Amino acid sequence: MPLNPTAEVRIHYPLNGRRMVLRTSNDWHRDVSPTLQTRDKAIFTFWEPSEPLEFKPMLVDDHGQHWSQGRNYTLYPYWGRPFTIYPHFFEGATEGTISEQIGIPSDNPDEQLFTARIYMPPGYRENTLKRYPVLYMHDGTNLFFPDEAFLGREWQVDETMNLLNALSVIDKTIVVGIYAANRNHDYTHPGYHRYGEGVVHHLKTHIDRNYRTLSDPIHTGVMGSSLGGVVSFYLAWQWPKVFGKVACMSSTFGYRDDLYERVRKDPKRPVRIYLDSGWPEDNFDATKRMKDLLIHHGFQFGSDLLYFNFPLAGHHEGFWAARLHIPFQFLFGKNNDRKKPPIAPDPPGPTF
The missing domain is CATH 2.60.40.10 (Immunoglobulins)
Structure with missing residues (x-):
């Protein structure tokens, strides 16, 4: 050729x-x-x-x-x-913007109101032709600002996104930080089903309607830690045609959920999954068990599954912030979901 x-x-x-x-x-x-x-x-x-x-x-x-x-x-x-x-010329080169807290109502008065902050990548407001992947993240109070975060420790989501964007190693991504209304109920079985329906049918619909998103599952992810990791896994497993990527950090699998049983019995999902934990605590055994179940179910390490454990890492936002760049790159790294370009053949050798 x-x-x-x-x-x-x-x-x-x-x-x-x-x-x-x-x-x-x-x-x-x-x-x-x-x-x-x-x-x-x-x-x-x-x-x-x-x-x-x-x-x-x-x-x-x-x-x-x-x-x-x-x-x-x-x-x-x-x-x-x-x-x-899709370049931009006048907005700041490296910093995205974070919205004020916004309330997202449901069409059904019996459904809950979602509160969220939206991170928009550099260039979002200027180059209006570009559309973006979206990452939905749980425990929104802990994502962006220390004065909102538990014990003042935040995930530094915007700083990490800004750095990875500046390095040009990820696709620029919108982040929706969802504030927890009733965490212990919404992030566990059986409450996470109704909560998930609200995320899928109301919150995501609102975001896709009001922001320039790429709304298909290959460009839509969900992420959280601890119980936030549990509900994130549930959303991706229950609605794989909505969420094609999920990251679960230090997740409390097996506490109040049916996810081990679901993974054993359900068909394999077309979802890219990131799992991690600290060690020796930090839900190490629970996360390793989930990893083993997924591999037994046909997930391939390095392809649609990535798993790490971090010795001596504890269970709080400071540790999650320190390794946040890893799931971001696995889920939204440039060219992760595209076919590789063809490799050119070797040039012809010299003629003697």
Whole structure:
């Protein structure tokens, strides 16, 4: 199969009469003009690079030239598909924004009201063409602010997301931090079924209606720790056509739930699962048992299952914050859910 001699970069941005150019590591002082530009897209075509090519979009308007925010992009040889990006030029480069607490009502007055904060990644407000994966996280009071968190220890969700976004190792993701109304009831059997119906049919519907989300299961995850890990696992196992990813940290499996039995009896779910715990306490045995059940059920370590234990790690937000980057990368790492690009054949050898 012959190699494609060209590489294509597609930049999506609401141009509104402005012009998009590229600067590249071939010459950072020279503009590269697009092959095609429309009102919301610019396409650049290059000869296939023989070595990595760094580039950065630049927006040109009546006020001058504006570099895109964040790190340079890199186009690698034999990439094999269009390189698509959604840059931003004026918002802060590395910090997302966190909403005020918002109340999300149900259509049914007998159903509970959800309270949540929404983390929106860098560029969300500026580049209105981009849609985002969503992670629903439990125990919302502990996620973002120490003055809300239990004993003042928070998960540092926004700091971790901002760092991973700056490193360009994850897909930028919206985080919905769900505040617990009745934790011991909603996060355990049988209360977690009605709670889950509310999350699926009301909370998620509201988020998908009001934010630019990618709403399919491959782009939707759920996550929590302790009992929050239990209810997260339940949501993904019960509604795999809604949640295609789940992370459960230090989860209290077997306390007040039927999840071991469900995993033994139910068909395997098309869900990517992250499990972890500390040791020797911190629900180590309960988490290991769940991991063993999942492997027996056909889950493959490193593919749709990842499991770690952390010696001497305890059961509180400080420990979860320290390792939060691991499940974020497993669930939302760049290209995790896409086909790998084709590998180019070796070039022909010399002729003698």
